[in-house]
Amino acid sequence: PKMKEDHCLHATLLCLGVLCYSHALTAERLSHARPSLHGHHEKGKEGQVLHRSKRGWVWNQFFVIEEYTGPDPVLVGRLHSDIDSGDGNIKYILSGEGAGIIFVIDDKSGNIHATKTLDREERAQYTLTAQAVDRNTNRPLEPPSEFIVKVQDINDNPPEFLHENYHANVPERSNVGTSVIQVTASDADDPTYGNSAKLVYSILEGQPYFSVEAQTGIIRTALPNMDREAKEEYHVVIQAKDMGGHMGGLSGTTKVTITLTDVNDNPPKFPQSVYQMSVSEAAVPGEEVGRVKAKDPDIGENGLVAYSIIDGDGMDMFEITTDYETQEGVVKLKKTLDYETKKSYSLKVEAANVHIDPKFISNGPFKDTVTVKIAVEDADEPPVFLRPSYIFEVQENAASGTVVGKVHAKDPDAANSAIRYSIDRHTDLERYFVINAEDGNIKTIKALDREEMAWHNISVFAVEVHKQHQEAKVPVAIKVVDVNDNAPKFAAAYDAFVCENARSNQQFITISADDKDDTANGPRFIFSLPPEIIHNPNFTLRDNR
Numbered sequence: 432p433k434m435k436e437d438h439c440l441h442a443t444l445l446c447l448g449v450l451c452y453s454h455a456l457t458a459e460r461l462s463h464a465r466p467s468l469h470g471h472h473e474k475g476k477e478g479q480v481l482h483r484s485k486r487g488w489v490w491n492q493f494f495v496i497e498e499y500t501g502p503d504p505v506l507v508g509r510l511h512s513d514i515d516s517g518d519g520n521i522k523y524i525l526s527g528e529g530a531g532i533i534f535v536i537d538d539k540s541g542n543i544h545a546t547k548t549l550d551r552e553e554r555a556q557y558t559l560t561a562q563a564v565d566r567n568t569n570r571p572l573e574p575p576s577e578f579i580v581k582v583q584d585i586n587d588n589p590p591e592f593l594h595e596n597y598h599a600n601v602p603e604r605s606n607v608g609t610s611v612i613q614v615t616a617s618d619a620d621d622p623t624y625g626n627s628a629k630l631v632y633s634i635l636e637g638q639p640y641f642s643v644e645a646q647t648g649i650i651r652t653a654l655p656n657m658d659r660e661a662k663e664e665y666h667v668v669i670q671a672k673d674m675g676g677h678m679g680g681l682s683g684t685t686k687v688t689i690t691l692t693d694v695n696d697n698p699p700k701f702p703q704s705v706y707q708m709s710v711s712e713a714a715v716p717g718e719e720v721g722r723v724k725a726k727d728p729d730i731g732e733n734g735l736v737a738y739s740i741i742d743g744d745g746m747d748m749f750e751i752t753t754d755y756e757t758q759e760g761v762v763k764l765k766k767t768l769d770y771e772t773k774k775s776y777s778l779k780v781e782a783a784n785v786h787i788d789p790k791f792i793s794n795g796p797f798k799d800t801v802t803v804k805i806a807v808e809d810a811d812e813p814p815v816f817l818r819p820s821y822i823f824e825v826q827e828n829a830a831s832g833t834v835v836g837k838v839h840a841k842d843p844d845a846a847n848s849a850i851r852y853s854i855d856r857h858t859d860l861e862r863y864f865v866i867n868a869e870d871g872n873i874k875t876i877k878a879l880d881r882e883e884m885a886w887h888n889i890s891v892f893a894v895e896v897h898k899q900h901q902e903a904k905v906p907v908a909i910k911v912v913d914v915n916d917n918a919p920k921f922a923a924a925y926d927a928f929v930c931e932n933a934r935s936n937q938q939f940i941t942i943s944a945d946d947k948d949d950t951a952n953g954p955r956f957i958f959s960l961p962p963e964i965i966h967n968p969n970f971t972l973r974d975n976r
Contacts (some may be wrong), residue, residue, distance in 0.1 A: 443942050497551040507534060507580055507660045510564045512573050522566040527559035527577070534559065534580065543580075543863060551582040552619045561714035584621035589673035589681035592616045595685050603659035603691040604791075611650045612640065614685055616671035631676030633686065637667030640829045647677070650687060659691040660728040671769035695733035699725035701801040706780075708762065708803060712770040720749065720762040725799055727758075734758070745776030745805060757888040762803060770809040771843060778803040797974035813901040814840040814850050814893040821891075821907045823873065827881040828914045835864065835909055838871040840893035848895040855890035855904070863887060864909070873907065881911040920945055936971075 457883045499505045525536040525543065532555070536543050563573040592614060599612035620627035632648045634641065642653040650667065655701030667687040674680030701723070708721035727734040731933060738751045738760030750765045751818045760780060783798035804816075825949065842848040852871045854864060863877045864887070881889075888907040894902040927940040958974045 449930035460581050467489050471711050493579065493580050493783075495545050495549060496583045497549045497585055498587050499545070499548060504535070504544035504546045507543040507545050508599060510536065510543065510561045510563070513573060515541075516561070519573060520566050521869050522564050522569075524562040525559055526563060528557040528966060530559055533557070548556045549582045549589075551584045551621060552588060554582065555621075556581045562933075577970055584627055586620055586627040586679075586681060588619040590616040590618045590673055590683040592669075592671065593765065594685065598687070598688050598690070599650070600690050600692045600693050603862045604656050604696055604910050605692060605883060607652055607655050609652045611652065612687065614648045614650065614669050614687060615641075616648070616683055618673050620673065625676045626680075627673055627676045630671045630673055632725070633670050633672065633676070635668040635670050637665060637687075637689075638651070640665055641667050641689065642896070643669055650689075657691060658696075659693050661695065661930050663691055665689045665691075674853055678738045683714075692792065693733050695729050695784060695797070696791045696794050696800065697728050697784060698795055698797040699736045699782045699784060700724045701782065704801060706801060706803045707806070709806040709808050710768065710807045711810050712765060714764050714768065716764050716766055719765055721806060722754075722757075722759045722761055723751075723780055723782075723801060723803060724757070725801075726760045727784070733784075733788070736760075736782045737785050738860070739783075741781045741800070743776065743778035745778050748776060749778060749805065751778075762805075763908045767809050770807045774807050774911040776804065776805045778808070783965045811843055811898065811901060812843045814895060815905040816840045816893060816903055816905040818905070820905060822910070823907065824912050825879065826912045826914055827879045829875055829877055829879065831878065833875045835873040835875060836907070837873065838866075838893075838905060838907065840842040840871070840903055840905070842895055848897055850893050853892045853894075855892060859887070860890040862887060866891060871908075879911045881913045882917065883916060885911055888910070 467509050493508055495507045510523045519539055522538045523536055523541040533547050536545055537544055560575050561575050562569050562575050591599055597614055601611045616630055618628040622628040632643045633646050634643045640654050641650055643650050670682050672680045672682040672685045710720045712756050713761055724734050727736055736758055738753050740751050748766050751761050752761050754761050779800055780803050781798055781800045787797050821838055825835045840850050851868045852866050854866050864873055865876050866873045889907050891905050892902055922943045929939045960972045
């Protein structure tokens with residue numbers, strides 16, 4: 432039938448088409464090899480040039496698929512010379528790389544088989560030499576000719592990344608599309624054949640935070656405003672798949688750990704609105720009163736905070752410094768306190784970032800304030816005398832029990848404890864004086880003699896009744912006032928001699944006297960002769976006033 436004829440014709444044409452394609456492929460491949468046999472020119476009897484038909488090798492296959500695991504050796508190709516008439520007189524010989532071990536030849540048909548599984552990634556091609564000889568005489572019928580057997584690639588290698596694990600950093604709050612890192616995979620398959628080595632990257636884990644460019648393997652941020660303080664580290668899994676990413680392709684994966692680095696996007700914040708502190712009035716300037724701390728979730732220099740006092744009634748009494756190791760503000764005493772004068776202070780303290788990123792200035796202000804209330808504690812202070820020293824006077828002839836003077840001390844503490852007084856007996860060894868323990872009156876208990884001691888310097892103690900370890904001491908100087916209680920005394924016993932022929936009014940002796948009393952009660956003296964010789968006409972006395 433006509434349908435059958437058409438079918439046969441179609442089959443014939445198909446076979447011819449395959450043969451033509453095979454022949455064209457063979458010719459192309461042979462164009463890279465040395466021709467094995469060329470045509471010859473011969474002269475006839477009359478000098479005519481005769482042309483012999485061109486003869487040469489005919490190849491019909493040059494490729495073998497790698498990783499073939501079939502039960503029979505795979506046919507690589509066939510050696511055939513156009514002088515082979517098929518009578519079996521031609522013997523084909525194969526030599527070169529892998530001949531006889533990997534590649535074996537049927538010396539009659541010229542068919543070459545691969546007896547072992549080949550791996551293109553280990554060796555991509557083999558160079559062999561073909562020979563055709565007379566089977567009986569071993570005479571070469573064709574010149575030896577080289578040809579190449581190429582191992583045809585199959586997709587038998589998955590992509591492999593350069594590193595099993597990657598680590599990358601990207602600033603927090605980066606814009607969408609910011610490049611993080613590029614991961615690269617390679618495929619050992621033939622990149623020039625098919626899609627076995629055509630890789631496409633995709634992200635398996637890490638969405639929606641990150642994306643990867645399919646062709647380059649560049650990982651980029653995919654979400655805006657990623658916050659390190661909310662989540663610092665991300666684990667991303669990237670896949671590289673060959674065959675252009677299509678079904679059936681092989682794949683490999685790598686893990687990428689992405690860390691968000693810090694930027695200054697958070698202002699410092701005090702965890703409370705008021706700090707309560709206390710300090711003793713006995714504290715010395717420079718002493719620490721307390722600490723405040725503003726929390727900043729940023730790290731490194733982005734989290735550095737400096738503290739200052741910006742207002743309050745204690746700005747002159749206190750100061751604040753920054754402890755950069757603990758990020759605390761240290762409140763210290765600047766001047767001496769007095770509980771009785773002022774019992775409390777209030778400060779307004781500011782905490783501000785040291786480094787501010789202009790890109791995030793809209794997140795500010797990058798500072799915060801807090802109130803610090805400081806209570807001054809009453810210290811257990813010793814009594815205080817009203818004067819730093821006392822000076823009293825008493826006459827030397829004063830009777831025992833005469834009041835010399837009064838000292839007074841008070842307790843500066845709020846309790847205002849009762850005070851008791853005493854004399855330091857190391858300063859009044861002779862016990863001339865006594866003090867009333869309750870009111871501080873100092874009295875004499877002995878007669879005083881100015882001529883023996885004109886001044887008495889004693890010390891008086893004041894102690895609190897219930898806290899006798901708290902005491903004060905004050906110097907008291909007592910002046911003994913002179914009275915005229917001493918008569919003049921001649922300086923010596925006098926003996927005088929005078930010549931009998933002495934002239935009238937001639938001075939022959941000078942008499943002097945002394946008085947222990949003070950100047951007001953002593954010199955000048957009045958000299959006179961005693962009554963029994965006052966009328967002696969031979970001598971007179973002149974007072975040298």
